[in-house]
Amino acid sequence: MDSEEKEQARLATYLDAKGYVWFHVPNGGHRNKVAAFRMKQAGQRKGAPDCILISGEGGAPLSRPIAIELKRVSGGSLSKHQKYFLGEMERCGWETFVAKGSQAAIDWLVKRVRGEASEANREQDEKP
Numbered sequence: 001m002d003s004e005e006k007e008q009a010r011l012a013t014y015l016d017a018k019g020y021v022w023f024h025v026p027n028g029g030h031r032n033k034v035a036a037f038r039m040k041q042a043g044q045r046k047g048a049p050d051c052i053l054i055s056g057e058g059g060a061p062l063s064r065p066i067a068i069e070l071k072r073v074s075g076g077s078l079s080k081h082q083k084y085f086l087g088e089m090e091r092c093g094w095e096t097f098v099a100k101g102s103q104a105a106i107d108w109l110v111k112r113v114r115g116e117a118s119e120a121n122r123e124q125d126e127k128p
Contacts (some may be wrong), residue, residue, distance in 0.1 A: 003072045008050060010102035011070060014109075021055040047081025049089070049096070051105075057113055064095045073101035 008024065015022050025048045031039070049067040056062050067089050069082055078086070078098060086096045099105035 004070065004076070007070055007072065007102040011051065011068075011105050014102070014106050015051070015053070019058040020053055021059060022051055022053045024051055025049060045081075045085070047079060047083075047085040049082070049085060057109075062095075064093055067094055067096045068105050069096070069098045070102065070105060071098065071100050073104075076100070 012024065027044060027046070027048055027050075050070045051066075051068040053062065053066040053068070067086065069078065069086060071077070086098070089096055097105065097108050099108060
C-alpha cells in the first residue's frame with residue numbers, strides 16, 4: 001500500500017466513524033491493461049476527485065456537496081485533469097478541498113463543521 005492509499009484509508013476510517021455519507025472514486029493505483037480498459041469503458045475519468053461527500057457528520061445535510069482530492073503529505077500536485085474537474089465542480093456550486101494527507105482533510109472538515117473553514121483559510125487548497 002503506497003502512502004496515498006494509507007492516507008485514503010485513514011480518511012475513510014474517520015468519515016465512517018463520524019457518519020458521513022460518502023464514497024471514494026478509485027481512479028489511482030496500478031491495473032493491468034484489461035482492467036484499465038474495462039474501467040474506462042464503465043466511465044472512469046482522469047482527474048475525478050478522491051472523495052465525494054454527500055452528507056455531513058451524522059448524515060447532516062450539506063449546504064453544498066464536497067469533493068476532496070487527497071495528496072501525499074510530501075510531494076504530489078494536481079494534474080491538469082484534476083484541476084479541470086475541481087474547477088468544474090466549483091463552477092457548479094460544489095465545495096472542493098485539496099489536502100496534503102488525511103490529517104489535513106480531517107482538520108479542514110472539523111473546522112468546516114465548526115463554521116471556521118472559509119475561502120480565506122483553505123491554505124492547502126490548490127485552486128484549479
